[in-house]
Amino acid sequence: MRNRLQWWESGSFAFVRVPKAILMQPYYSGLSANAVLLYGILLDRVSLSLKNKNKFTDRNGDVFIYFTLKEICETLSCGHDKATKLLRELETYELITRVQQGKGRPARIYVLEFLNL
Numbered sequence: 001m002r003n004r005l006q007w008w009e010s011g012s013f014a015f016v017r018v019p020k021a022i023l024m025q026p027y028y029s030g031l032s033a034n035a036v037l038l039y040g041i042l043l044d045r046v047s048l049s050l051k052n053k054n055k056f057t058d059r060n061g062d063v064f065i066y067f068t069l070k071e072i073c074e075t076l077s078c079g080h081d082k083a084t085k086l087l088r089e090l091e092t093y094e095l096i097t098r099v100q101q102g103k104g105r106p107a108r109i110y111v112l113e114f115l116n117l
Contacts, residue, residue, distance in 0.1 A: 016040040021116045028093060028114075034076060035089040041075060042067060042096065042111045064099075064108040 018040035022028045028036075045065045049056035057063055072083040090096040095114060098107040 016044055019043075019114055019116075022095075022114055025115060031089060031093055032086070034078070034082075035086045035093075038072065038076065038086050039090055039095050039111075039114075042090075042109065046111045058108070062110060064110050066106045067109055068106045 016037070018036055022031065022036055022039065042065065045067055046063060049063050049065050053063065056065065069080055069083045069087075072078070072086070073080060076083065076086075078086075087096065087098065091098065095112055097110045097112060099110070100107050
């Protein structure tokens with residue numbers, strides 16, 4: 001049997017943070033739970049890009065990330081079609097923008113601000 005987690009141990013884990021506004025705002029009520037989770041993961045990856053601004057900033061100074069469909073599939077244990085659908089959901093709700101680079105290179109993903117009404 002596993003030991004019960006003690007309250008003081010929770011600080012030793014890495015967490016994916018999801019903005020409460022996305023869970024509470026009626027505007028986002030049609031967003032699937034997997035899309036919300038993916039948005040939290042993308043926000044986490046933005047923080048890594050911010051630490052390496054010289055590599056992950058475009059000409060306009062906007063920070064972007066790379067997160068391939070394969071990586072999304074592995075992270076969320078889903079198929080290619082599902083990963084594509086989740087990215088489309090986030091685009092529909094204007095939470096991300098993807099810029100294709102062509103020639104087999106991954107798309108740049110720009111994580112956008114969420115509405116905090």
